[in-house]
Amino acid sequence: MSLLRTIKVAWEGLALHKGRSLLTTLGVIIGVAAVIVMLAVSAGAEAEIADQINTLGANLILVQPDYGRGGFGKDSGDRYGLSYGDVQAIAENVAGIHGVSAEQNTTQDVRGGDVTLTEISIVGTTPGFPAVREYQVASGRFLTQEDADQANRVAVLGAGIAGELFGGEAALGQRIKIGTTRFTVVGIMEEKGVVGNTDFDGRVYIPITVVFERFVAAKFGRDAVWLIYVSAADRADLGGVIAEVTALxxxxxxxxxxENAFTMMTQDSIIDAAASTTESFRNLLAWVAAVSLMVGGIGIMNIMLVSVTERTGEIGLRQALGARPRDVQLQFLFEAIILSLLGGLVGVFAGIGGSYLFGQLGTMRTEIVPLSIPVAFGAAALVGIFFGYYPAVKAAQLDPIEALRRD
Amino acid sequence: MADYLIELTGLSRVYGRGDVAVHALRRVDLRIERGEFLAVMGPSGSGKSTLMNLLGCLDRPTAGRYLLGGEDISRLSRNALAGVRNRKIGFVFQSYKLLPRLTALKNVLLPLLYNRSEPLSEAECRERAAAALESVGLAGRVQHRPNELSGGEQQRVAIARALVNRPAILLADEPTGNLDTQSGGGIMDLLHRLHRDGATIVMVTHDPEVAAHAGRVIHLRDGLVERDDGNGKQGVAS
Structure with missing residues (x-):
């Protein structure tokens, strides 16, 4: 029998058992859809992270002591990390920088008007902060050098905090209490939302020197900062600035x-680090998808074996009418392949639809990886050939006399 | 010299080995002329089925020689035997053995799909299958499925299927066994007509009345030809 005829016979065989064929392909449908959806989810997560990190600004360098080494600074008395003095020193000595700032944070309750907000992030920082984080004041003003030098009790509110305490603009000039210390609100920041893990709008910005005075336990040192921002003037010069800061x-x-005592993070290095995280995530998903494809294939093998048993009489008859063992084998092999290809096709659509749906539901961002479609489809075809082979061989090996005897 | 279509010489078929060996056929010699209508009778276990399986190229003999149309087919491979079954043998079974979900036409088409020596186009296949159905008197039943046909009609479809590749021999195993007297009579009439038109027919039956239709009856017992009646006579119409 010609190949085309064999395929036709196989197709008719399936068409005669529509219900069973559909159930059989379900495993492959789910497997293929899983491959596409999972890759779309991981690509979406990757893109999401990359987008968030991109908002850091391409020229920004985050300087931190290498906390991973369990602290450092044997030679620096009671300090365990960077100090406020370093910020000045970098500003004065490193060439090619656009701005420098620092953070030393604390978590406090904030009271304003009749409202008390608990456990608010209080960011002690310097006047350079808006420039390095590309974050502008919406009304009033940001902290000044004078505020820092004199440790003025002034605060700039994130847009969300201002809204919650005073309903927005009315916050300007109001008195608030952070912990037990009274502050005057001098500015409100623009809305910026969540970047990375940071909710910019839910924070309060005060002079870093006030944090040193009021909110830091003496044992950590009175001018310790946990993070210094350096913004390079020119992106091309990022490496040079990093080297200079490190040397300084x-x-x-x-x-x-x-010793590499300091970690210098840039947008690119964070993206790289994030990529390696999402890669292991993606590998995990790929394995899950591969297993579900496997299970789908085993389902096909199962049904094909049942089918061979159930249709033994038909196989015997076909043999009597002149079907060679090879014809029988190909017929059943093609049935399995057609089943898995159909399953693959439906699975591709289900996968695309599922990815879209997940994206629309809003909890996850999904981005369909174009390559995943041919890969998943090809995998489905291989599953059909692999798991269809054994039942097909079994069918071909049936003895026509034995097979004819059954009905 | 007579024109023998089938020559069996010392044909044996043994199942199993040693003490448990079953000798289903013991050195059977049998010659069947072209155009003969032969009935095979015998009690169960006499070797009728074994003989039919060997004649039908579904099985290979343990010893002896089987010439079909001058070709020694006793030692052919499984694939080659499939080809011989397709071109030279037409099977008619007691239980019809139609594929229940296919129409009469598609059932009759099946042997054509496996015909490699004379591949026909789709349209030619349909034409031939339709002609075969017409020749057994089922021109109006082409698109019916087996469950929409009576037993006699189903057996006619099966006969059309057996004839569609123009085989050298028709092997019928109790062709009327599942039918009432009237339908069975119709089938026997059809076989007669085919015989008159030149078909060689070998039919297994346990019913002497049915066997009486054949021109020659052989009786098997314990794997041997016990009696061979009416050798060379023409079929007796009744």
């Missing part, structure tokens, strides 16, 4: 450069 800090603390 090493000099200031008398550290062997080989």
């Amino acid at each position: 800090l090493n000099r200031r603390y008398d550290i062997d450069p080989a």
Whole structure:
């Protein structure tokens, strides 16, 4: 029998058992759809992270002590990390920078008007903060150098905090209490939303020196900062600025450069780090999808074996009418392949639809990976060939006399 | 010299080995002329089925030689035997063995699909299958499924299927066994007509009345031809 005829016979065989064929393909449908959806979810997560990190600004460098090493600074008395002095030093000594700022944070209850907000992030920072984080004041003003130098009790509110305490603009000039200390609201920031893990709108910005005075336990040092921002003037010069800052800090603390005592993070390095995280996530999903395809294939094998048993009489008859073992084998093999290809096709649509639906539901961002479609479809075809082979061989090996005897 | 379509020489078929060996056929010699109508009778276990399976190329003999149209087919491969079954043998079974979900036409088409030596186009296949159905008197039943046909009609579809590849021999295993007297009579009339038109027919039956239709009756017992009546005579119409 010609190949085309064999395929036709196989197709008719399936068409005669529509219900069973559909159930059989369900495993492959789910498997293929899972491959596409899972890759779309992981690509979406990756894109989401990349987008968030991109909002950091391409020129920004985050300087931190290498906390991963369990602290450092044997030579720096009671300090365990960077200090406020480093911020000045970088501003004065490193060429090619656009701005410098720092953060030393605390978590406090904030009271304003009749409202008390508990456990609010209080960011002690410097006047350079809006410039390095590309974050502008909406009304009033940001902290000034004078505020920092004199440790003025002034606060700039995130848009969300201002809204919750005073309904927005009315916050300007109001008195608030952070912990036990009274502040005057001098500015309200524009809305910026959540970037990375940071909810900009839900924070209060005060002079870093006030944090040193009022909110830091003495043992950590009175001018310790946990993070310094350096913004390079030119992106091309990022590497040079990093080298200079590192050298300066090493000099200031008398550290062997080989120690790598500081972590210099840039947008690119964070993206790289995030990519390796999402890669393992993606690998996990790929395995889950592969397993479901496997299960789908085993389902096909199962049904094909049942089908061979159930249709033994038909196989015997076909043999009597002149079907060679090879014809029988191909017929059943093609049935399995057609089943898995159909399952693959439906699965592709289900996967695309599912990815779209997940995206619309809003909890997850999904981005369909174009390559996942041919890959999943091809995998479905392989599953059909692989799991259809054994039942087909079994069918071909049936003895015509035995097979004819059954009905 | 007579024109023998089938020559069996010392044909044996043994199932199993040693002490448990079953000798289903013991050195059977049998010659069947072209155009003969032969009935095979015998009690169960006499070797009728074994003989039919060997004649039908569904099985291979343990010993002996089987010439079909001059071709020694006793040692052919499974694939080659399938080809011989397709071109030279037409099977008619007691239980018809139609595929229940296919129409009469598609059932009759089946042997054509496996015909590799004379591949026909789709349209030619349909034409031939329709002609075969017409020749058994079922021109109006082409698109019916087996469950829409009477037993006699189903057996006619089966006969059309057996004839569609123009085989050298028609092998009928109790062709009227599942039918009432009237339908069975119709089938026998049809076989007669085919015989008159030149078909070679070998039919297994346990019913002497049915066997009486054949021109020659052989009786098997314990794997041997016990009696061979009416050798060479023409069929007796009744």
